[in-house]
Amino acid sequence: MELKETTAVDLLASPEVLALLEQVRQSAPALTHALQRVERLTATGALDTMLDLAEVVHAARSSMSDGMIARMGTLVRVLGETADTLVTSGLPEKLPAMLQAAGEAREEAEADQSTLGVFAAMKALKQPEIQFSLKFMLALARRMPQAVKE
Secondary structure, three states: OHHHHHHHHHHHOOHHHHHHHHHHHHOHHHHHHHHHHHHHHHHHOHHHHHHHHHHHHHHHHHHOOHHHHHHHHHHHHHHHHHHHHHHHHOHHHHHHHHHHHHHHHHHHHHHOOOOOOHHHHHHHOOOHHHHHHHHHHHHHHHHHHHHHHO
16 A cells, blocks of 8 residues: 555646646636636536537538638639628629619609500600610620520
């Protein structure tokens, strides 16, 4: 029995254990802080949520092929480019006015009980707003097939 106690004492006095104890002593404030944070995460259930999320991410990552990851990367790039284009075009600032105009146009069309004949449509084609709208719609229609193919 004496031999085991001496071996245990010798083990505790070994340079490796003493170095580890010194490291724990120096890191005590950080370890205490980390332990308190883990306790809070556990108490609120956030730790379980984080671990569940990590499992989902791991499962998704494990089930994805290289091709899927490449396509997702391309999708993220295209979405980023699209967002950049929208922001630089000034569309976000114009969008509320466009939505309001669309609502007003719908109300106006619903309220108008007259029939639209060929001559009235031809006359409307001369209006600058109608000309711009038609040009815009035609330009958009020319670009859509190529944009959808990419």
